[in-house]
Amino acid sequence: MSSSSIRDALKVLPDGLKDPLLAEFEQALDEYRAGDWESVGVKAGKFCEIAYCICAGHVAGKFPYTPHKPDNFPLKCNQLEQHNQTKGRGMCVQIPKILISLYELRNNRAIGHVSSEVSPNHMDAEFFVRGMKWVMAEFVRQLSDLALDDAHALVEAVTARTFQIxxxxxxxxxxxxxxxxxxxxxxxxxxxxxxxxxxxxxxxxxxxxxxxxxxxxxxxxxxxxxxxxxxxxxxxxxxxxxxxxxxxxxxxxxxxxxx
CATH class of the missing domain: 1.10.10.10 (Winged helix-like DNA-binding domain superfamily/Winged helix DNA-binding domain)
Structure with a gap:
């Protein structure tokens, strides 16, 4: 799957949102392939902040030109739910709930582990990557004007299994x-x-x-x-x-x- 295909599908988004979203997504996949689990989490956190701005812009009827970090991320995501009747559950409920879960794990999982424990970093990275893929696929599905078959094919490419050793x-x-x-x-x-x-x-x-x-x-x-x-x-x-x-x-x- 090429990033240009996703960029074309998300042409409704301003470049100031679309480019950093794709950059964090692609870099997270690179870090995953390299086995740098902690860096995957860093990218996931930034991805969530940009994705929130896209959902909030959808609700407001106008996308911001650049992303910003919400003061209270879980609260801001939950506040989008009140618009689900008019703006759809996907962008107002389902995507924001996934973002909250990713953001919570990224910010509040203990980093240090005693030597007898098995580090959860790899397990966390698996969740980050899958969650980001799901969100990206939903953006393609909900924000593109592709024909149904083309949108489906691109979503399948977005959610394809990440190459591992x-x-x-x-x-x-x-x-x-x-x-x-x-x-x-x-x-x-x-x-x-x-x-x-x-x-x-x-x-x-x-x-x-x-x-x-x-x-x-x-x-x-x-x-x-x-x-x-x-x-x-x-x-x-x-x-x-x-x-x-x-x-x-x-x-x-x-x-x-x-x-």
């Missing part, structure tokens, strides 16, 4: 960056699963054929450095908080990212 099909997983080392693949796969994985299954997912070397060297080395927990009795492997932090902060989730 782990491909999943049934019980099969593959890393879509062959240049990653086997240790990096193990960490990425365990991070994506967020649960203990059988060592043999993990080896197959990592596309590695030497079973004894995989356990004796790869898994035990990661275990030794407290990046994973390799339970030899159960023959399972699970990522540990330092391993999770390494995946999130080292660019491992980025296609072509650094080692």
């Amino acid at each position: 782990v491909w999943s099909s049934g019980d099969t997983r593959r890393i879509l960056e062959p240049a990653k080392t086997v240790s990096q693949k193990v960490l990425i796969l365990l991070y994506a699963e967020a649960r203990p994985v059988n060592a043999t299954v993990l080896r197959k997912w990592a596309d590695y054929h030497n079973s004894s070397y995989f356990k004796r060297t790869v898994l035990k080395d990661l275990h030794k450095h407290a990046l994973v927990h390799f339970d030899e009795a159960k023959d399972t492997v699970e990522i540990l908080p330092p391993g999770q932090s390494m995946v999130e902060n080292s660019g491992l989730l980025l296609i072509g990212g650094k080692a």
Whole structure:
């Protein structure tokens, strides 16, 4: 999907709203692909402020030329609901409710986590991206003058699945960056699963054929450095908080990212 297609569909909006909306949306997707979860939240917050201005402009009958940050974001969004009978529930109720949820999570989720906890940043980023896609699709659906079939096709493109480094099909997983080392693949796969994985299954997912070397060297080395927990009795492997932090902060989730 090209941003120019969305820009054309949203031609009713002034450039001062449309351009920053698309910029924050596209940058959030870039940060998601790169595995920078916290930056996804930053972009989501700015996206929500711009999206509110679009909803408020729809209610007022005139869009502002540039976005502004409301003093009380939840209150301002909720106040739009009183206009739903004349301006429609989509722009007055449904989109604003989604914006409130995104904004709340962005501003009031605790950033620091004790080492024994699994960071919710990845989970939050998933919600941010999906919420932003839904809002963008609704704007296309409600504000464009496209023919129904064309609008539907563009909405489908907007909400298409974001490309990720782990491909999943049934019980099969593959890393879509062959240049990653086997240790990096193990960490990425365990991070994506967020649960203990059988060592043999993990080896197959990592596309590695030497079973004894995989356990004796790869898994035990990661275990030794407290990046994973390799339970030899159960023959399972699970990522540990330092391993999770390494995946999130080292660019491992980025296609072509650094080692």
